[in-house]
Amino acid sequence: MRIVEKAPAKINLSLDVLHKRDDGYHEVNMIMTTIDLSDRIEIIEQPTDDINIVSSATFIPEDRRNLAFQAAELIKQNYNINQGIKININKHIPVAAGLAGGSSDAAATIRALNKLWDLNMSTTTMMDLASQIGSDVSFCINGGTALASGRGNDIQPLPSPPSCWVVLAKPDLSVSTAEVYGGLNLNQADHPNVSAMVRAIEQQDYRRMCALMGNTLENVTMQKYLEVKQIKEHMIRMDADGVLMSGSGPTVFGLIRHESRAQRIYNSLNGFCHYVHAVRLYGAQSALD
Structure with a gap:
């Protein structure tokens, strides 16, 4: 079976x-x-x-x-x-x-x-x-x-967030989660407003959601791996609606509402980093089907 x-x-x-x-x-x-x-x-x-x-x-x-x-x-x-x-x-x-x-x-x-x-x-x-x-x-x-x-x-x-495209970019390196947490100084770290993000998702406010994206671990990884910072800066220059590192990294993702712009950002990163992918945001449990 x-x-x-x-x-x-x-x-x-x-x-x-x-x-x-x-x-x-x-x-x-x-x-x-x-x-x-x-x-x-x-x-x-x-x-x-x-x-x-x-x-x-x-x-x-x-x-x-x-x-x-x-x-x-x-x-x-x-x-x-x-x-x-x-x-x-x-x-x-x-x-x-x-x-x-x-x-x-x-x-x-x-x-x-x-x-x-x-x-x-x-x-x-x-x-x-x-x-x-x-x-x-x-x-x-x-x-x-x-x-x-x-x-x-x-x-x-x-609830599922507003529908959009996600461009993922990962440099050719691996990051130790334990090492990133070990390098974290919580007194100097940025702390995103998670409660406000919950409200933005519940209200289906895409612009607000993108503006509120934040990751306390991001600066730790970026200070150690310049490539991660460079990818984020590149996506921002290419006008992704919101850009953030996922988890402890090193993958950076950009949220983009329109497919044509997502394709332009994907094309601009192809060859610039080791792994690039453009996918849809699922956000629903039906993703398991």
Whole structure:
């Protein structure tokens, strides 16, 4: 038997880091939304009691370091399942890019195994399991658009943002999330108005939404990697409606209302950076279908 699940990428429209928690994580307040860029997860039952990862991207781990592996292992342990599986990951989301590719793969694995093994897990149960794997995995269980707080696993659904194009640009480098958080000085950091962003989305105010975009981690990454700053400045010069780094980076995205301008910005970045893509903003849970 085989199950196929879509694993959409996310961007952060707003990301505020509040303080360091007693458990070592940082308290965050952020808005995430899914975009039309997805990995494809295929899970096939195996005759042996093993978890085998096969990925189209040769540079991602295929052992316990892989979040999809961790998701499968956690479910097998929690539900005393002795069935083996093969997880095929067809990668389209760039790795270590601030787009939650690994987290979305893990969430898709949880959803797929819930169907494959008839576990009848509720969304809440799946999200609780997801929170044990990584901070973004809980959001990725449902996707759509949400306000995430705590260490990123307290999820409050939001309406879909106004429809627009998203141009993604990632330089040829990977960023360590732990390193970025380690370099953060919260007393000197910029703190976006997340509550105002929630209202802009609820009111479908596209211009206000673009004006309120902000990421506390952005300056830390830009100070370390000049390429990230250069990409953001280029998108601003090309008149993207709103430009921001996603997560801890290094991917920078621009929101653009009109397809013709999105295509011009995409063309101007092609060849300028390692990875460029133009996609639609999904923002709805139907992105998982």
